[in-house]
Amino acid sequence: MNHKTNQNTLYKIPANTLFTGKNLIFVPECHSTNNLAQQLWQQSTQPPEGTVIITDSQTAGRGQQGNTWTSDPGANFTFSVILKPAFLLAKDQFYLSMAISLGVYDYLKSLVDVPVAIKWPNDILIGEKKVCGMLLENSLQGASLTGCIAGIGLNMNQKTFAHDRASSVSLFAGHSLKLTDELEPLLSCLERRYLQLREGKTNVLGEHYQKNLFGVDEAREYVVSGKKLQGTIRGVDAVGRLKVSTPAGERAFALKEIEFVY
Numbered sequence: 001m002n003h004k005t006n007q008n009t010l011y012k013i014p015a016n017t018l019f020t021g022k023n024l025i026f027v028p029e030c031h032s033t034n035n036l037a038q039q040l041w042q043q044s045t046q047p048p049e050g051t052v053i054i055t056d057s058q059t060a061g062r063g064q065q066g067n068t069w070t071s072d073p074g075a076n077f078t079f080s081v082i083l084k085p086a087f088l089l090a091k092d093q094f095y096l097s098m099a100i101s102l103g104v105y106d107y108l109k110s111l112v113d114v115p116v117a118i119k120w121p122n123d124i125l126i127g128e129k130k131v132c133g134m135l136l137e138n139s140l141q142g143a144s145l146t147g148c149i150a151g152i153g154l155n156m157n158q159k160t161f162a163h164d165r166a167s168s169v170s171l172f173a174g175h176s177l178k179l180t181d182e183l184e185p186l187l188s189c190l191e192r193r194y195l196q197l198r199e200g201k202t203n204v205l206g207e208h209y210q211k212n213l214f215g216v217d218e219a220r221e222y223v224v225s226g227k228k229l230q231g232t233i234r235g236v237d238a239v240g241r242l243k244v245s246t247p248a249g250e251r252a253f254a255l256k257e258i259e260f261v262y
């Protein structure tokens with residue numbers, strides 16, 4: 001890589017994880033930590049599982065569905081974790097999304113008293129405001145999942161946002177958070193859920209994910225094909241589509257097929 005690296009000067013290697021963040025690469029600035037992780041993934045010597053690439057500033061942060069991800073430099077977490085979930089079949093890859101969402105969810109629950117929820121598929125909301133987005137880029141080989149670059153953008157200390165549906169943890173916690181102290185508990189929550197997945201506890205993950213889904217079991221309005229639809233989220237199906245009961249019966253929606261109105 002041609003990037004100026006400043007390994008481990010700010011962030012400490014977490015003591016209480018098994019493998020997550022043991023190889024910790026800090027870059028003061030980069031285009032996108034997911035892109036850096038991809039470069040590492042393609043090198044002849046592969047990075048170990050749990051490698052974390054973290055930066056203070058992304059110049060071309062990427063979001064879901066081709067969107068950009070912006071974050072005030074130095075204010076928030078922007079990092080990617082390299083995972084090797086070869087134990088998981090490609091058809092079950094949504095469980096990985098559940099595990100990572102729950103990891104961030106668990107971490108945030110320990111910080112704020114305001115309701116925290118997972119907005120399908122994997123945004124994390126505090127008090128109905130988005131504080132975290134994730135971009136999971138999976139590599140498949142046949143029927144197996146060989147790798148995942150889990151990119152996480154978690155707004156920690158940013159005070160103002162271009163969108164009024166976005167916020168940060170500090171605005172709810174009432175104080176700012178020291179990123180260098182907070183990385184370890186966050187990585188440890190992520191690893192705990194990943195280990196549950198590795199141990200085959202998909203039922204537990206599915207149950208916890210569904211229970212903490214934003215809007216679950218609440219009659220709400222959604223937009224489908226440009227039209228308003230009254231429905232109630234019931235959970236996700238085996239491939240991660242959103243199950244919604246509607247006046248016409250239960251339907252399952254893929255990404256982009258349903259919009260939240262809230």
Ligand code: BTN
Nearest residue numbers: 032061062063064133134151153
């Ligand atoms: C979204 O909600 O649209 C997903 C946002 C994901 C942002 C993170 S920040 C770290 C990693 N690097 C990127 O370029 N994107 C992800």
